[in-house]
Amino acid sequence: xxxxxxxxxxxxxxxxxxxxxxxxxxxxxxxxxxxxxxxxxxxxxxxxxxxxxxxxxxxxxxxxxxxxxxxxxxxxxxxxxxxxxxxxxxxxxxxxxxxxxxxxxxxxxxxxxxxxxxxxxxxxxxxxxxxxxxxxxxxxxxxxxxxxxxxxxxxxxxxxxxxxxxxxxxxxxxxxxxxxxxxxxxxxxxxxxxxxxxxxxxxxxxxxxxxxxxxxxxxxxxxxxxxxxxxxxxxxxxxxxxxx
Numbered sequence: 001x002x003x004x005x006x007x008x009x010x011x012x013x014x015x016x017x018x019x020x021x022x023x024x025x026x027x028x029x030x031x032x033x034x035x036x037x038x039x040x041x042x043x044x045x046x047x048x049x050x051x052x053x054x055x056x057x058x059x060x061x062x063x064x065x066x067x068x069x070x071x072x073x074x075x076x077x078x079x080x081x082x083x084x085x086x087x088x089x090x091x092x093x094x095x096x097x098x099x100x101x102x103x104x105x106x107x108x109x110x111x112x113x114x115x116x117x118x119x120x121x122x123x124x125x126x127x128x129x130x131x132x133x134x135x136x137x138x139x140x141x142x143x144x145x146x147x148x149x150x151x152x153x154x155x156x157x158x159x160x161x162x163x164x165x166x167x168x169x170x171x172x173x174x175x176x177x178x179x180x181x182x183x184x185x186x187x188x189x190x191x192x193x194x195x196x197x198x199x200x201x202x203x204x205x206x207x208x209x210x211x212x213x214x215x216x217x218x219x220x221x222x223x224x225x226x227x228x229x230x231x232x233x234x235x236x237x238x239x240x241x242x243x244x
Contacts, residue, residue, distance in 0.1 A: 029180075032180070033177055033181060034177070036164065036165055037166070038064050038165060038167070038173075039167055040062055040065040040129065041063045041064065041065075041168030041170055042060055042062055042063070042121055042123060042131045042132070042133035042170065043061050043170065044136075045058050045059065045060050045136045046058070046061070048136070049137070051106065051141075051142040051144070052107060052146070053106060053107070053143070053144030053145055053146040054142070054146070055106070056103070056104055057102070057104075058101070058102050058103075058104065059099055059100070060077065060100045060101075061098055061099055062097075062098045062099070062100070062123070062131065063168065063173070064168070065098050065128050065131070066128060067094045067096070067097055067099070067128070068096065068097050069126075069128075072092045075094070075100070075123070075125055075126075076124040077089030077100065077102045077122065077123050078121070079119040079120070079122075080119060080122055081117055081118075081119055081120075081150070082111070084111075084150070086151050086155055087105070087107075087119070087148070089103065090103045090104070090105070100123065105146060105148040106139055106146065106148060107146055107150055108142075108144065108148075110139065115140065116139060116140045116141060117138070118135040119136060119137045120133065120134050120136060121136035122155065124158050125159065128161065129158075129159050130158045130159065130160060131168070133170055
């Protein structure tokens, strides 16, 4: 008896393999979408303004970062305008896993003849990899003289970290997880919509079948009396019944 039941269950499970696979994929998607971490990034810098010709000390605040895992001598920080203009950070101090303190000597001349320029912040960490914050610091032109100069092509040999995680975007943060479900969700919605419309049309394409006509007369008696001489009315009533 138990052998027959076991064979029966085995056959049923084999016939429903696609359902089992669907459940496994759904569970995997939910776990991956909620448990995978974001890559390290830079949330903000304080202060966010500086003047040319001065030496400024900045605090860089990270997200999902582990700055204490590496000594300060192995961490590199830049303020970059473009590939030809960058400033290297000096006197780097690790205050915590999410906070670095760095000093920069701002040159007198700005990279372009404007009242101010925006600089990107870049952190190269041996464990966390590379973090970028666009337009992190605004440098305002001043008349103070300085011996500092803009370096060219110094940002190189970065620690590129390759792992299975969500990319960090300083605008949306954890909301980037929604993009993981966005495409599959729309595919499912479109499939259900097309399936529903296809079922509606298939149920109304053959209005002359006796069983279908009797069913339509019973369900749509409050709209109209169906006869063989009213094919257009039959389709309209069928649509009303289906959508109702």
